[in-house]
Amino acid sequence: WSREGGWHKRETSDSLRWYVFDDRKMYRPGEEVHIKGWIRRVGGGKDGDVGPLGGAATNVSYILKDSRDNEITKGNLPLNALGGFDAVLRLPGTMNLGSATMALEAGGGAAQAVSDRQFSHDFEVQEFRRPEFEVKAQASEGPHIIGGHADASVSAAYYAGGGLPNTEVSWRVTSTPANYTPPNRDDYTFGKWVPWWSASGTESESRTETFQGRTDAAGKHHLRIDFDSVNPPRASSVTAEASVTDVNRQTWASSTSMLVHPADLYVGLRSDRYFVQQGEPLVVQSIVTDIDGKLIAGRPIKMRAVLLDWIYKNGEWQQEETNAQDCTIKSAADAVKCTFTPKTGGTYRVTARIMDDRERPNESELTLWVAGGKTPPKREVEQETVEMIPDRKDYKPGDTAEILVQAPFYPAEGVLTLRRSGIIRSERFRMDGPTLTLKVPIEERFIPNIYVQVDLVGAAARTDDAGKADERLPKRPAYAKGELNLSIPPMERKLLVAATPRDKALEPGAETVVNVEVRDAQSRPVAGSEVAVVVVDESVLALTNYKLEDPLSIFYAQRSADVSDYHLREKVLLSNPEALASLMQNGGGGAGGGEVVETSIVTRSASGAPLPPPSASPVAGLRKRSNNFMLDGADNNNAAPINLRENFNALAVFAASVPTDAQGRAQVKVKVPDNLTRYRVMAVSVAGGKQFGAGESAITARMPLMVRPSAPRFLNFGDRFDLPVVVQNQTQNALTVDVAVRARNAELTHGAGRRVTVPAGDRVEVLFPATTVTAGTARFQVGVASGRWADAAEVVLPVWTPATTEAFATYGQIDAGSVRQPIQTPRDVIPQFGGLEVTTSSTALQA
Numbered sequence: 001w002s003r004e005g006g007w008h009k010r011e012t013s014d015s016l017r018w019y020v021f022d023d024r025k026m027y028r029p030g031e032e033v034h035i036k037g038w039i040r041r042v043g044g045g046k047d048g049d050v051g052p053l054g055g056a057a058t059n060v061s062y063i064l065k066d067s068r069d070n071e072i073t074k075g076n077l078p079l080n081a082l083g084g085f086d087a088v089l090r091l092p093g094t095m096n097l098g099s100a101t102m103a104l105e106a107g108g109g110a111a112q113a114v115s116d117r118q119f120s121h122d123f124e125v126q127e128f129r130r131p132e133f134e135v136k137a138q139a140s141e142g143p144h145i146i147g148g149h150a151d152a153s154v155s156a157a158y159y160a161g162g163g164l165p166n167t168e169v170s171w172r173v174t175s176t177p178a179n180y181t182p183p184n185r186d187d188y189t190f191g192k193w194v195p196w197w198s199a200s201g202t203e204s205e206s207r208t209e210t211f212q213g214r215t216d217a218a219g220k221h222h223l224r225i226d227f228d229s230v231n232p233p234r235a236s237s238v239t240a241e242a243s244v245t246d247v248n249r250q251t252w253a254s255s256t257s258m259l260v261h262p263a264d265l266y267v268g269l270r271s272d273r274y275f276v277q278q279g280e281p282l283v284v285q286s287i288v289t290d291i292d293g294k295l296i297a298g299r300p301i302k303m304r305a306v307l308l309d310w311i312y313k314n315g316e317w318q319q320e321e322t323n324a325q326d327c328t329i330k331s332a333a334d335a336v337k338c339t340f341t342p343k344t345g346g347t348y349r350v351t352a353r354i355m356d357d358r359e360r361p362n363e364s365e366l367t368l369w370v371a372g373g374k375t376p377p378k379r380e381v382e383q384e385t386v387e388m389i390p391d392r393k394d395y396k397p398g399d400t401a402e403i404l405v406q407a408p409f410y411p412a413e414g415v416l417t418l419r420r421s422g423i424i425r426s427e428r429f430r431m432d433g434p435t436l437t438l439k440v441p442i443e444e445r446f447i448p449n450i451y452v453q454v455d456l457v458g459a460a461a462r463t464d465d466a467g468k469a470d471e472r473l474p475k476r477p478a479y480a481k482g483e484l485n486l487s488i489p490p491m492e493r494k495l496l497v498a499a500t501p502r503d504k505a506l507e508p509g510a511e512t513v514v515n516v517e518v519r520d521a522q523s524r525p526v527a528g529s530e531v532a533v534v535v536v537d538e539s540v541l542a543l544t545n546y547k548l549e550d551p552l553s554i555f556y557a558q559r560s561a562d563v564s565d566y567h568l569r570e571k572v573l574l575s576n577p578e579a580l581a582s583l584m585q586n587g588g589g590g591a592g593g594g595e596v597v598e599t600s601i602v603t604r605s606a607s608g609a610p611l612p613p614p615s616a617s618p619v620a621g622l623r624k625r626s627n628n629f630m631l632d633g634a635d636n637n638n639a640a641p642i643n644l645r646e647n648f649n650a651l652a653v654f655a656a657s658v659p660t661d662a663q664g665r666a667q668v669k670v671k672v673p674d675n676l677t678r679y680r681v682m683a684v685s686v687a688g689g690k691q692f693g694a695g696e697s698a699i700t701a702r703m704p705l706m707v708r709p710s711a712p713r714f715l716n717f718g719d720r721f722d723l724p725v726v727v728q729n730q731t732q733n734a735l736t737v738d739v740a741v742r743a744r745n746a747e748l749t750h751g752a753g754r755r756v757t758v759p760a761g762d763r764v765e766v767l768f769p770a771t772t773v774t775a776g777t778a779r780f781q782v783g784v785a786s787g788r789w790a791d792a793a794e795v796v797l798p799v800w801t802p803a804t805t806e807a808f809a810t811y812g813q814i815d816a817g818s819v820r821q822p823i824q825t826p827r828d829v830i831p832q833f834g835g836l837e838v839t840t841s842s843t844a845l846q847a
Helices: 538-544 551-555 577-585
Strands: 014-022 032-042 059-065 071-078 084-090 098-107 118-125 133-139 149-158 168-177 207-214 220-226 236-245 251-261 265-270 282-290 300-313 316-330 336-340 346-355 361-370 383-385 387-390 400-406 412-419 423-431 435-441 449-460 476-487 496-501 511-519 530-537 563-567 601-605 651-659 665-671 677-687 691-701 705-709 720-729 735-744 746-748 753-758 763-772 776-786 789-800
Touching: 014 098, 014 118, 014 551, 032 098, 032 118, 032 530, 032 551, 032 651, 059 084, 071 084, 084 530, 084 651, 133 236, 133 538, 149 168, 149 236, 149 251, 168 220, 207 220, 220 236, 265 346, 265 361, 282 300, 282 346, 282 361, 300 336, 316 336, 387 476, 400 449, 400 476, 412 435, 423 435, 435 449, 496 677, 511 530, 511 677, 511 691, 530 538, 530 665, 538 677, 551 691, 651 665, 705 735, 705 776, 705 789, 720 735, 720 753, 720 776, 735 746, 735 763, 746 776, 753 763
Parallel strands: 133 251, 383 476, 496 691
Antiparallel strands: 014 032, 032 084, 059 071, 059 098, 098 118, 133 149, 149 220, 168 207, 168 236, 236 251, 265 282, 282 336, 300 316, 300 346, 346 361, 387 400, 400 435, 412 423, 412 449, 449 476, 496 511, 511 665, 530 651, 530 677, 563 601, 677 691, 705 720, 720 763, 735 753, 735 776, 746 763, 776 789
């Protein structure tokens, strides 16, 4: 539909859905980017489902552009039988920093129209410094109850292991309201119940405090938090965030949350139905449990039900509590009941309150509906809201959804439509009262969701300035709409993926294997599935908070309704009520208070496919060391050669396409680089055209004695700087460590060796003053040794040419002869670079 051209018929078409990821989301210029993706065909019709490509595409072309839209590279990738593709891209060493974009396009295949052939994948190209340690915050074991206290602790440790002692810690503690459900009591409401289909949230107040401290010898710090009181008496969430700064001036943060209970007892509420018909009682079941969910008998429960009635006050409609009914019962070994007799239809709030042995209160609140409730009337012809209450949150194929419909006016003619990439079906009904219950059978073709919409038309009384109905006036035309999005998760199509490394801990450069196992939702092995396995340095992933998306959530993204509604009644304008009343008193108008009952609801299905919504273990695999770094000046006659760690690639493995055998298993060999860190193992699997899953695990690379040069990212010619070297001892005894540095294109101005004592489980920073020699590349090799333990690492830095320009201007007048202008040479000039340029002009404007 278009306002200029009217109605046009357009056929729906299938679309392509893309799942694309890279290995770490952030790269330096000159590094390799590994890309993996799968494409699926999504039916564009009402019964459209996720499935294989079916010949819709055979290849994928790509163009990579930098942050300034310069083309970097392009190519073409074949699609395998499961719709998968992968690529390895080498970034130029001089690539512009910023967000790079990889534009992908599916090509080839059948001639039929398929939309969404283009896809865009972004990643960051930056110069950055990897974090060397991580911070973990945790709370003392609960339960935490008002009147008590908790201990929040933070531990700072290197990714390869070992704590950060005597380090500054900054705490930020925040308290916010929360909800808690005791174990195995999910069928009851504890705290305040909020309808999941309602877009409105609950307002919550928070309180924040800050504290300072330092870590102990193990790299930990503890903070005591006292819990004084809470109002209303419901659970609270207390979040403690800790920031830690290391000796090399890196700062990282972590947070932990703890649940604070208002009492050691909870009261739960439940009703068999969220709504009842008018004349039926509200039966509310209640239990009292301890924090672990154990039923507690003999506790008084004070329950109250109130009607939330609409009252016109201060020029607006407001909900107020009326018709209060109280019920006091005692808890038992099973649920006990309170029965309330509603005097009228509407929304009812049921609140239950108990006390524990220390007179600490706990409260829960439930909202129920009684058919026949009133809603605030409207004065003009405008779209009103149909309240729709479902009987549950999620459904599965074969269920029947029951939906209570509350009309803002009646009698009314209604249309129920099921929408999913168009109108699946529609059904006409009539409402002679304020409420009606509709039933919707759930089918498998509705996965992952379906929209249920109710449209009503009728007539409603007009109101005066006091909000009361004026019976002297004819009724106004009325129309209303309500919509629910019913969730049908594709749980039967989920793959269970386990990626388990043979060795949890390794020495840098060692080898291991990752065992992958893929099972379906019934835990049966999946043969012939394709698995992508990625092993990446966790410290780099932490820079972007990298999370591998669940492919199930991408391929089964929420389907849109793809339907537009047009209502003719929105064009109706009403006369002034006072003028109309005068006209009616004089016998004019001829309306006679009759109802307006004829109207039309026009719906159309939009074209195209739906848019997507928006403790240390033994170190395994010790390798034989090669003689490529020796400590200068040390007794090396009988010393073991030190292996120089120089491969600091963040990526250990990117196995883009690994098939599973008949038992649903596969194996991937892994050789970790020379980083002292923890690696995240990620595995993504697809099977057939409809099944997807993912799993994760970890591998740690560490040594008993480790050295970490914490050099800057670059140097300028002429710089004088301190090269920070962190020496870490992960043994149980203090070590006397020899530290040596070897430099190329840099001069160590205060010696190349040190001897330091590193306490057990601790680290020290050693500074080596240095200066650059020439522009180009500076290379530093740092080695440490203590008895049979040794380590060495190399760091390479660019040395830039200085490019500072200074300009000065002067002016004067020459009457005869010449003028002598003195020029003083700038201080600290670097004679190897730059020069002096003098220009003259006849006027200041030309200069």
